[in-house]
Amino acid sequence: MHNFNTLKEFLEEPRKVVIIPHTKPDADALGSALGLSWYLRKFEHTTTVLSPNDYPSFLHWMPGHEEVVVYDKKNPSPSEKIIEEADVIFCVDFSSLNRIEELGPLVRQNMSKKMIVMIDHHRGKEDFADYELWDIDAAAAAQLIYEFIALDKGTHRIDQRIAACLYAGIVTDTGSFKYPSVSSRTLRIAAELKDTGLDTSRLYNLIYDNNTEKRLRFLGHALGENLTFWPELNTGFFTVTQDDRERFNLQSGDTEGLVNYALSVNGIKIAALFKEKDERDGIKVSFRSIGDFSVADLSSEHFGGGGHKNAAGGRVDGITVDEAVARFKKVLEEKLK
Ligand code: 5GP
Numbered sequence: 001m002h003n004f005n006t007l008k009e010f011l012e013e014p015r016k017v018v019i020i021p022h023t024k025p026d027a028d029a030l031g032s033a034l035g036l037s038w039y040l041r042k043f044e045h046t047t048t049v050l051s052p053n054d055y056p057s058f059l060h061w062m063p064g065h066e067e068v069v070v071y072d073k074k075n076p077s078p079s080e081k082i083i084e085e086a087d088v089i090f091c092v093d094f095s096s097l098n099r100i101e102e103l104g105p106l107v108r109q110n111m112s113k114k115m116i117v118m119i120d121h122h123r124g125k126e127d128f129a130d131y132e133l134w135d136i137d138a139a140a141a142a143q144l145i146y147e148f149i150a151l152d153k154g155t156h157r158i159d160q161r162i163a164a165c166l167y168a169g170i171v172t173d174t175g176s177f178k179y180p181s182v183s184s185r186t187l188r189i190a191a192e193l194k195d196t197g198l199d200t201s202r203l204y205n206l207i208y209d210n211n212t213e214k215r216l217r218f219l220g221h222a223l224g225e226n227l228t229f230w231p232e233l234n235t236g237f238f239t240v241t242q243d244d245r246e247r248f249n250l251q252s253g254d255t256e257g258l259v260n261y262a263l264s265v266n267g268i269k270i271a272a273l274f275k276e277k278d279e280r281d282g283i284k285v286s287f288r289s290i291g292d293f294s295v296a297d298l299s300s301e302h303f304g305g306g307g308h309k310n311a312a313g314g315r316v317d318g319i320t321v322d323e324a325v326a327r328f329k330k331v332l333e334e335k336l337k
């Protein structure tokens with residue numbers, strides 16, 4: 001394992017850099033990747049952000065979005081070539097190679113050939129990087145990108161473009177500075193980013209005020225029809241079926257944030273969202289909690305996933321939504337006994 005100085009020396013020459021966010025990148029993954037990319041470009045490195053798959057249109061405002069290369073299963077060679085030609089691979093907002101779909105094996109093949117850097121805040125780290133900046137207490141990967149820049153003594157080089165990317169990651173991963181992961185350091189970093197002249201109010205609008213009428217109607221439907229509470233388990237959960245998907249023409253990102261509505265009810269400490277068949281078969285599950293209950297453990301033990309103590313996700317194949325819900329109930333009854 002290298003220390004920061006070894007990496008810094010390596011980056012003293014202009015390098016070909018590829019930066020990979022996790023699958024279905026959210027604002028933190030994409031913002032971290034793009035923020036880092038703009039920073040590294042200040043040193044004459046050539047950078048490419050390579051995403052394992054597409055991401056919701058409400059992230060298209062991010063500076064650099066137009067240049068992001070999205071891995072294409074049907075035509076993987078451009079992505080393979082980018083990795084082949086890279087000197088260094090940055091992995092941001094994930095720390096296990098099964099979080100980047102088909103790019104995982106490609107990175108693995110290059111483990112001894114290229115410099116690999118991992119910057120992340122998720123539990124369940126794998127050893128694949130030559131240099132790691134890994135802190136599960138960091139509120140966002142974007143916060144760690146800032147720390148990386150600080151280690152590099154480069155915070156004075158953070159411009160509005162970088163600040164917008166990193167601020168977006170911090171805002172979204174902290175639920176607008178609401179979650180317990182927010183430290184005074186998080187707020188200080190946010191203040192530093194604001195000091196670049198960043199219009200943070202405009203940023204909120206770009207991230208949050210982008211509903212379509214259809215999406216808002218879907219929210220009404222989901223709150224009315226798809227939300228169940230188990231008060232005795234302090235739990236509430238949503239189910240979204242293939243029917244809902246067709247009826248409301250749901251797109252990537254349309255269920256973002258939905259799970260949190262269950263947590264806004266008094267006494268509810270655990271929330272879940274079960275989504276039937278999104279881009280793949282099977283069921284995508286999202287978990288959230290308030291307090292000590294670790295949904296990361298729940299997800300890794302029973303739903304093939306992981307994440308953070310209070311926000312995690314996973315996926316189960318070969319069972320119905322009802323069966324996934326039944327599994328959830330059984331596990332909760334055992335864990336909360
Ligand atoms: P979300 O519910 O918004 O998809 O994800 C919540 C958190 O759990 C995020 O930090 C995300 O990276 C993580 N997460 C979501 N799905 C998975 C998964 O399938 N595996 C793992 N390890 N983490 C996940």
Ligand code: MN
Nearest residue numbers: 028093141173
């Ligand atoms: Mn994150």
